[in-house]
Amino acid sequence: MEQKSVAIIGAAETTDLGKIPNLAQIQLHADAALNAMADCGLTAKDIDGIATAGDSPASVAHYLGITPTWVDGTGVGGCSFMLHVRHAAAAINEGLCEVALVTHGESGRSRIGRGGFAAAPATLPGQFEAPYGPAGPPSMFTIPVLRMMKETGLTLEQLASVAVVQREWAGMNPRAYMQDPITVEDVLESRMIAYPFRLLMCCLVTDGGGALILTKADRAKDFPQKPVYILGTGESVETPMISQMEDFTSSKAFRVAGSKAFAEANITHSDVDHLMIYDAFAHLPIYGLEDLGFVGRGEAGAFIADRNTAPGGKLPLNTNGGGLSYMHSGMYGMYALQESVRQMRGIAPAQVENAKVSVCHGVGGMFMASGTIIMSNESP
Amino acid sequence: MADYKKPIPIPTPETQDFWDGAKREELRLQKCDACSAVIFPPRPFCPSCSTREVSSFTASGQARLYSYVINERPAPGFDAPYAIAIVELDEGPRMMTNIVNCEQTPEALVLDMPLEVIFEPITEEISLPKFQPAGD
Numbered sequence: 001m002e003q004k005s006v007a008i009i010g011a012a013e014t015t016d017l018g019k020i021p022n023l024a025q026i027q028l029h030a031d032a033a034l035n036a037m038a039d040c041g042l043t044a045k046d047i048d049g050i051a052t053a054g055d056s057p058a059s060v061a062h063y064l065g066i067t068p069t070w071v072d073g074t075g076v077g078g079c080s081f082m083l084h085v086r087h088a089a090a091a092i093n094e095g096l097c098e099v100a101l102v103t104h105g106e107s108g109r110s111r112i113g114r115g116g117f118a119a120a121p122a123t124l125p126g127q128f129e130a131p132y133g134p135a136g137p138p139s140m141f142t143i144p145v146l147r148m149m150k151e152t153g154l155t156l157e158q159l160a161s162v163a164v165v166q167r168e169w170a171g172m173n174p175r176a177y178m179q180d181p182i183t184v185e186d187v188l189e190s191r192m193i194a195y196p197f198r199l200l201m202c203c204l205v206t207d208g209g210g211a212l213i214l215t216k217a218d219r220a221k222d223f224p225q226k227p228v229y230i231l232g233t234g235e236s237v238e239t240p241m242i243s244q245m246e247d248f249t250s251s252k253a254f255r256v257a258g259s260k261a262f263a264e265a266n267i268t269h270s271d272v273d274h275l276m277i278y279d280a281f282a283h284l285p286i287y288g289l290e291d292l293g294f295v296g297r298g299e300a301g302a303f304i305a306d307r308n309t310a311p312g313g314k315l316p317l318n319t320n321g322g323g324l325s326y327m328h329s330g331m332y333g334m335y336a337l338q339e340s341v342r343q344m345r346g347i348a349p350a351q352v353e354n355a356k357v358s359v360c361h362g363v364g365g366m367f368m369a370s371g372t373i374i375m376s377n378e379s380p
Numbered sequence: 381m382a383d384y385k386k387p388i389p390i391p392t393p394e395t396q397d398f399w400d401g402a403k404r405e406e407l408r409l410q411k412c413d414a415c416s417a418v419i420f421p422p423r424p425f426c427p428s429c430s431t432r433e434v435s436s437f438t439a440s441g442q443a444r445l446y447s448y449v450i451n452e453r454p455a456p457g458f459d460a461p462y463a464i465a466i467v468e469l470d471e472g473p474r475m476m477t478n479i480v481n482c483e484q485t486p487e488a489l490v491l492d493m494p495l496e497v498i499f500e501p502i503t504e505e506i507s508l509p510k511f512q513p514a515g516d
């Protein structure tokens with residue numbers, strides 16, 4: 001993709017976050033989408049591209065009254081929205097649509113108007129994983145970590161520090177679900193979920209949504225908000241089965257998506273002012289920092305514990321509080337993108353001073369997929 | 381077996397050989413005839429070189445404990461705590477399994493400990509490969 005050829009002109013989350021028992025999942029998409037339209041002064045009639053995951057893009061388009069000429073239902077878990085942004089940028093550049101809307105809505109906690117998920121017994125995960133008792137992400141996504149600890153020296157205290165530092169960021173954010181400070185001891189004494197993971201190393205389960213509106217960069221200044229330009233993008237997938245992940249200490253999808261995005265953006269790590277790494281569990285920022293190349297192998301645990309990613313540190317990470325403390329509906333990637341947009345607009349609750357480049361890195365499934373979006377607030 | 385409440389695999393044509401083997405207490409893997417890659421889960425081609433020429437064979441059943449969690453929030457039909465483990469077979473592939481005849485504690489479950497396969501019959505058609513400490 002040509003750098004800064006496409007911009008995010010509208011961005012918003014649902015009016016409320018957390019517990020929203022009065023809205024069905026489809027209305028969470030719509031509430032976020034309407035807020036994003038209001039953010040940039042457009043209506044459904046101005047939008048001709050639609051992308052979403054979790055629900056069908058047809059459901060969302062019809063519900064909102066959008067007649068699209070470009071549709072993307074890529075559904076590879078929580079980073080799907082990073083892929084949607086990438087695909088939307090390509091579609092806009094190719095003239096498949098002019099204004100693309102990416103929506104997310106998920107009644108993760110209240111489960112209003114939402115289906116369930118379990119591996120069908122004739123699929124490969126149904127045959128070769130489900131019989132051994134994994135009970136969702138807390139007991140699957142976490143499986144590689146003991147191997148990571150043995151191979152790289154990552155410690156439980158370092159893992160706990162991920163949650164502690166992110167709670168500090170959440171404490172600066174009035175919309176964060178959890179804001180009270182915690183200590184490493186609090187994390188290590190919280191309830192065991194799946195050894196070695198304790199409750200405070202696991203993400204929240206909340207309701208919410210978010211939406212983004214993108215168009216060509218040369219139109220971006222016609223809209224009321226400060227444009228946020230797409231500087232580089234990457235995506236990949238590895239495996240839907242955690243047991244078949246190639247390297248338990250590194251995500252291939254992270255490495256492929258991240259290096260593609262950095263190459264496209266033509267930046268180095270020292271150019272990055274702000275970083276989001278999708279944190280469904282405390283180990284993901286560790287894998288992300290190493291696989292994106294911000295630190296060497298085995299260095300991320302100490303890097304976080306030494307406060308490099310904390311408020312005042314040299315690489316502000318997950319500044320909304322992350323999936324561990326801000327919100328996590330199930331497919332968190334949209335909220336990471338929203339925080340990158342806020343940081344680039346200069347309006348984040350915990351704003352990073354003079355931030356010009358934000359890297360937003362997502363995971364989908366359990367190390368199944370990845371998408372990386374690099375944003376800039378400097379005009380092309 | 382009639383009151384077995386855990387998920388039960390349904391074989392497909394591509395995996396039938398594996399489950400037929402498990403019923404005979406054999407751990408079946410596949411090997412690429414062209415590049416010798418060992419393949420799991422079963423599929424009728426080689427993901428390393430894309431040839432359709434693959435053959436199945438009976439693995440040694442020897443493995444080591446690669447990684448795991450000890451789950452405290454059980455899936456339906458399971459009693460917590462129990463380890464959900466990944467073992468690395470001597471032939472190379474890794475698979476998810478449970479570790480049996482072993483305490484489900486961090487002290488008893490030591491990474492890289494040697495393991496051997498056993499088969500647990502759960503229905504007339506399906507026996508599940510599980511692993512226990514080697515030499516027990």
Ligand SMILES: [Zn+2]
Nearest residue numbers: 412415426429
């Ligand atoms: Zn081959």
